[in-house]
Amino acid sequence: MARSAPHDAKPDGDRRAPKRPKLAVWKFSSCDGCQLSLLDCEDELLAVAEAVEIAYFLEATRARIRGPYDVSLVEGSITTPDDIRRIQKIRGQSRLLVTIGACATAGGIQALRNFARIHDFVTAVYPTPHYIETLATSTPIHDYVPVDLELRGCPIDKHQLLELLSALLNGRAPVLPTHAVCVECKMRGVPCVAVAKGAPCLGPVTQAGCGALCPAVGRACYGCFGPQESPNCSALAATLKAGGLERRQIAHAFRSFNAGAEAFRRESEVHD
Amino acid sequence: MTQRTHRGDTAGNDAAVLDRDGLAALIAGLSAAGFSVIGPRIADGAVVLDEITDIADLPAGWRVDQAPGRVETRPADPDAPPHLFDTVLPAQGLKRYLYPPRRRLWQADRDAAGGWHLSDEDAQPPPALAFLGLRPCELAAVAVQDRVFLEGPYADSDYAARRRRAVLIAVNCTRAAATCFCASMGTGPRATAGYDLALTEIPDPDAPRFLAEAGSDRGRALLADLPQRSADPTDRAAADAATAEATRQMDPANGGRAMIGDVADLLRRTLDHPHWDRVAERCLGCTNCTLVCPTCFCATVEDETTLDGATATRWRRWDSCFAVGFSYMHGGSVRREMSARYRQWMTHKLAHWHDQFGVSGCVGCGRCIAWCPVGIDITAEAQAIAASEER
Numbered sequence A: 001m002a003r004s005a006p007h008d009a010k011p012d013g014d015r016r017a018p019k020r021p022k023l024a025v026w027k028f029s030s031c032d033g034c035q036l037s038l039l040d041c042e043d044e045l046l047a048v049a050e051a052v053e054i055a056y057f058l059e060a061t062r063a064r065i066r067g068p069y070d071v072s073l074v075e076g077s078i079t080t081p082d083d084i085r086r087i088q089k090i091r092g093q094s095r096l097l098v099t100i101g102a103c104a105t106a107g108g109i110q111a112l113r114n115f116a117r118i119h120d121f122v123t124a125v126y127p128t129p130h131y132i133e134t135l136a137t138s139t140p141i142h143d144y145v146p147v148d149l150e151l152r153g154c155p156i157d158k159h160q161l162l163e164l165l166s167a168l169l170n171g172r173a174p175v176l177p178t179h180a181v182c183v184e185c186k187m188r189g190v191p192c193v194a195v196a197k198g199a200p201c202l203g204p205v206t207q208a209g210c211g212a213l214c215p216a217v218g219r220a221c222y223g224c225f226g227p228q229e230s231p232n233c234s235a236l237a238a239t240l241k242a243g244g245l246e247r248r249q250i251a252h253a254f255r256s257f258n259a260g261a262e263a264f265r266r267e268s269e270v271h272d
Numbered sequence B: 001m002t003q004r005t006h007r008g009d010t011a012g013n014d015a016a017v018l019d020r021d022g023l024a025a026l027i028a029g030l031s032a033a034g035f036s037v038i039g040p041r042i043a044d045g046a047v048v049l050d051e052i053t054d055i056a057d058l059p060a061g062w063r064v065d066q067a068p069g070r071v072e073t074r075p076a077d078p079d080a081p082p083h084l085f086d087t088v089l090p091a092q093g094l095k096r097y098l099y100p101p102r103r104r105l106w107q108a109d110r111d112a113a114g115g116w117h118l119s120d121e122d123a124q125p126p127p128a129l130a131f132l133g134l135r136p137c138e139l140a141a142v143a144v145q146d147r148v149f150l151e152g153p154y155a156d157s158d159y160a161a162r163r164r165r166a167v168l169i170a171v172n173c174t175r176a177a178a179t180c181f182c183a184s185m186g187t188g189p190r191a192t193a194g195y196d197l198a199l200t201e202i203p204d205p206d207a208p209r210f211l212a213e214a215g216s217d218r219g220r221a222l223l224a225d226l227p228q229r230s231a232d233p234t235d236r237a238a239a240d241a242a243t244a245e246a247t248r249q250m251d252p253a254n255g256g257r258a259m260i261g262d263v264a265d266l267l268r269r270t271l272d273h274p275h276w277d278r279v280a281e282r283c284l285g286c287t288n289c290t291l292v293c294p295t296c297f298c299a300t301v302e303d304e305t306t307l308d309g310a311t312a313t314r315w316r317r318w319d320s321c322f323a324v325g326f327s328y329m330h331g332g333s334v335r336r337e338m339s340a341r342y343r344q345w346m347t348h349k350l351a352h353w354h355d356q357f358g359v360s361g362c363v364g365c366g367r368c369i370a371w372c373p374v375g376i377d378i379t380a381e382a383q384a385i386a387a388s389e390e391r
Helices: A033-039 A042-051 A081-093 A102-106 A109-115 A118-125 A158-170 A182-188 A193-197 A233-242 A247-254 A262-270 B020-032 B136-150 B157-165 B217-224 B233-250 B263-268 B275-282 B288-292 B338-357 B378-390
Strands: A022-027 A053-056 A069-075 A094-100 A149-151 B015-019 B036-043 B046-052 B062-067 B070-075 B102-110 B116-118 B129-134 B167-171 B197-202 B209-214 B299-305 B311-318
Touching: A022 A033, A022 A081, A033 A042, A033 A069, A033 A094, A033 A158, A042 A158, A069 A081, A069 A102, A081 A094, A094 A102, A094 A158, A102 A109, A102 A149, A109 A262, A149 A158, A158 B299, A182 B288, A182 B311, A193 B070, A233 A247, A233 A262, A233 B275, A247 A262, B015 B020, B020 B036, B020 B129, B020 B209, B020 B217, B046 B062, B046 B070, B129 B136, B136 B157, B136 B167, B136 B338, B167 B217, B197 B217, B197 B233, B209 B217, B209 B233, B263 B338, B263 B378, B275 B338, B275 B378, B338 B378
Parallel strands: A022 A053, A022 A069, A069 A094, A094 A149, B036 B129, B129 B167, B167 B197
Antiparallel strands: B015 B209, B036 B046, B062 B070, B102 B116, B102 B311, B197 B209, B299 B311
């Protein structure tokens, strides 16, 4: 990540525009919500467009600039044989590859297929199933190619995206803590919804980054940022059970947007 | 405070009786003197410390009950005595006001000539805050943080400025939550020092009132300005009986909670005890205990830049020994196992704090017990280790 930063190049007032890094945004199996977080930057969007050359971003422009790319943001999971070929090609063209969102980092909600038989879905949904060429699973990008950095979330947090871009542009490490959401609740002064309301909150096992979005409005965290750095899911599951959740409900709590993330997958299977 | 004229009957005396009008006058007087008054309020189904502008903002008619992993905030029974402060502790104490969760340490701005201009954060005056309704354990916690931040060669100037300006008005405890154990830590339920004013609520249905005691010149000046009457022996006896009731509730003989004696020595000699692994099976590593603890002070430093690289900012933010990254050094984190992280916290708090700061890091407020999502209980863990040693 530590390339010489463009802004450090010419402190002496050289008017030539520094060469801007080329940014590409790619989509795999996903809803596009994470790449839209880039457009959602609104106030900062012009600054982003000035700082990087947007070379490939179909949600924003049909213009395409050929690779190689300095940074590739990759959204979505791998669900087809063609996805595998395409991500390998993108990896080859990208100096830095950053996966964005629960689909790209854990397989997404569509990883629910990993717990069932894909043939059953295909025959139930499509009138002519033999047209469908698909993998049996939905899996994260890092299962197929080396990934330099991951941004979690469903969707990702725009502040984390800006932090990532700013860190890359300025040649420093991005600040992306991997501790629990609870840190963000406490910093905001949000009383714990699990303790005060008995809410089935996944915050203690979920990675921070959202700014405690749901607990701040009185809702339990549903784990859309995936497992924190050292999740103790079985201890949380025991507490959820003591709080009255049924076995099936506990399985469902861990089996949502990050169903494919190792710690959540294992805990959901314990309660299958 | 500005120059005052004495209006009260007991002007010059350190104890007086205030009725609710007197308390309202205290809030109004502090506001008029430019202070934001911070006190307990009901918010988000819990009690939090927040700005209050009127006596009506206080949680009158509310009651808080606490147990390991559970805090219940509900309207009091209609026939209960008329309390303003029956809500034990707010979810977080005044730590977040004296030692904010995130604080800018400095900011550097690039100027047109390519040089850097550095901000001076200490030039910012701290907010003028008056805290109303602080529990004795919280005063004790402030005294602990004073040692951490103000003593030694590296005093924290921001903490010092906030601390110097803060007015501390305590309310002695007349009821202990099931998680409270201040009596065994020697920090409550009645404040003995560290306050400007200490109130004891006497919830007499016919004459709800407070015994008010001044503990500083600033407190004496505040008190002198309030409508009041002198405290008679009945008032003092009622206040004594009310706080004695909280002590009685914390007595293990009555089913109350206490920290075992000699816990520091116990923990120093049981660093390899198998109980640490048993706690780790339950511990979520979520950091909640450390962040609600009124004495925990650990922080990390983060850098931020603008996209164009024209501004760089360094922030200090709360961190926790339960975060894996907290013990990160060259090559990795030192305390990767949950058992190592829990042990670090508990032994620092109860044993090594003495070596470092000459005082226990625990004031017996019980927040770590109440606000732990799985109800891990520091007093019970200490007892379990002690019990297994005796076997």
